[in-house]
Amino acid sequence: MTPIDYQNPRPIYEQISEYYKTLILKGILQPDEQMPSVRSLAVELGTNPNTIQRAYAELERQGFLYAVKGRGNFVKENDNLMEAKKEELVGRLCEILKEGREFGIKVDELLSKAAEKAAIDKTKGDKA
Amino acid sequence: MTPIDYQNPRPIYEQISEYYKTLILKGILQPDEQMPSVRSLAVELGTNPNTIQRAYAELERQGFLYAVKGRGNFVKENDNLMEAKKEELVGRLCEILKEGREFGIKVDELLSKAAEKAAIDKTKGDKA
Amino acid sequence: MTPIDYQNPRPIYEQISEYYKTLILKGILQPDEQMPSVRSLAVELGTNPNTIQRAYAELERQGFLYAVKGRGNFVKENDNLMEAKKEELVGRLCEILKEGREFGIKVDELLSKAAEKAAIDKTKGDKA
Amino acid sequence: MTPIDYQNPRPIYEQISEYYKTLILKGILQPDEQMPSVRSLAVELGTNPNTIQRAYAELERQGFLYAVKGRGNFVKENDNLMEAKKEELVGRLCEILKEGREFGIKVDELLSKAAEKAAIDKTKGDKA
DNA sequence: GTGGTCTAGACCACA
DNA sequence: GTGGTCTAGACCACA
Numbered sequence A, B, C, D: 001m002t003p004i005d006y007q008n009p010r011p012i013y014e015q016i017s018e019y020y021k022t023l024i025l026k027g028i029l030q031p032d033e034q035m036p037s038v039r040s041l042a043v044e045l046g047t048n049p050n051t052i053q054r055a056y057a058e059l060e061r062q063g064f065l066y067a068v069k070g071r072g073n074f075v076k077e078n079d080n081l082m083e084a085k086k087e088e089l090v091g092r093l094c095e096i097l098k099e100g101r102e103f104g105i106k107v108d109e110l111l112s113k114a115a116e117k118a119a120i121d122k123t124k125g126d127k128a
Numbered sequence E, F: 001g002t003g004g005t006c007t008a009g010a011c012c013a014c015a
Helices: A014-023 A038-045 A048-059 A083-101 A109-122 B012-025 B038-045 B049-061 B081-102 B108-126 C013-024 C036-044 C047-060 C081-102 C107-124 D013-023 D036-046 D049-061 D083-104 D105-124
Strands: A065-068 A072-075 B065-068 B074-075 C064-069 C072-077 D063-070 D072-074
Touching: A014 A048, A014 A083, A014 D072, A048 A065, A048 B012, A048 B065, A083 A109, A083 B081, A109 B081, B012 B049, B012 B081, B038 B049, B049 B074, B065 D013, B074 C107, B081 B108, B108 D049, C013 C081, C036 C047, C047 C064, C047 C072, C081 D083, C081 D105, C107 D083, C107 D105, D013 D049, D013 D083, D036 D049, D049 D063, D083 D105
Parallel strands: none
Antiparallel strands: A065 A072, B065 B074, C064 C072, D063 D072
16 A cells, blocks of 8 residues: 555655656546645655655656645646656657667567567466 | 776676677677677776676676686677577567556557657667 | 645645735725725635735735725725836846856847747737 | 755755755866765765755756765766756746746836846946 | 664644 | 644765
8 A cells, every 4th residue: 555665775755756747647636635634644654754755745846746836736737747647658668669679679579579468468468 | 899888877797798799799799709808908998907806706697708717808709699689689589578568558559659759760870 | 816826836825926916016906995804815715815915925025905994904095016117127138138248149149039039928918 | 164054944955965966066076086975075064964865866866966876976967067057947937037027017127127236236336 | 982773752834 | 733844863875
């Protein structure tokens, strides 16, 4: 239930911001919905409030939240977040394709293998 | 000539190990060929010997090198490293596709966009 | 109808005082006209009375209101407020021009670009 | 000599980042020049290292610095920072012009008064 | 020595 | 109660 994995080398604040970013992108958290308060979330996740603060600041900087002093943090309405997500993913795919090309591996080969594997993974329900 | 980019946020030891990994996978460094000594490479790259040590340790851990006490480090024979590289890349591609699926983005859409972007990047010579 | 924008990072009390300042400067609220009572305005705007209190205190401090104990808050007579507003704006413009000069940016360049941009913004209706 | 004014309501970290941003934009700090270390600057300015950390993080986010773990923070080369500065200033000028328009003050009037006042200020050497 | 993360705890502005 | 800033101090990765 908690988004924090202490084994994970990624900073805690980043794990938290990543987690909420996903909830917002998936529409589980709706625009203008209030986020848990910094302090309450700190208690719930067993971290220091500063860490939550930093996670929220990150989300605000990235346009997912807005903060109102004395009232709390709220989910920002943002229609084109999904488009941005797609672009991000495509960019990351291309990075990998480029890396393959450096080893003389054809883009098509990687893509077709990936498509194949993705199809198999999907039917398996890929829980990982 | 030097594989180190100080502007790059990745640790220097990682940039170095990555660089030699590539040389080995591409066959530029042949099996059983001797690697430069830790000290000489440190001088050549202008780094701390500790950093080279760590890069070599990383390569050894990943099966690209073997160390002989008192003699030096050598390239490991490795027929199926390229196959392993392909699999690694395909695995990483699938991770991204899976992430997209969680946001309701179709695998095909991502793949076709990536193929398109990769083609464009290629003609640009993508130096990045 | 409400002057409060909860998405705006500026404090609510400031948004309110700013709003009434504008009404007074534009002459929509006349000298000696009575302001809404703290409590009624709090109800109308859905805020805490403390917040209205603070907004009125701010306006009083700036010479836009005067308070009469037991009777309420009233608009102050102010012939030269508009002149003061102009001077304030000119002063703020000069601050920016000066800042530009520190970076070696010519005053004329900034002014002409600003005039240009302002003209464009105006035709757009600049709702922001 | 110290960029920190404790009377100033702006956060300390922001005053510091603003100060160094100016030095970089003015070319006083050259590309790839090393910044003072977090700890040494903290001692020099009499603040907590965390506060310097935050100032540097801000500068990094805005593209003025890059950090290399274990080595330090360095000034980023960036040709178009000055263009960005100009745009920022023009944007701020327009904000003020727009505010004036809300009170029925003509853009031209403000601009000509500002130009005039700026010229006078300049001859005075405006130390403020 | 260098930067980066985190905690505990204080203090402030705002509602 | 809400968020924002700051300090003191610990611990980690990297060079």
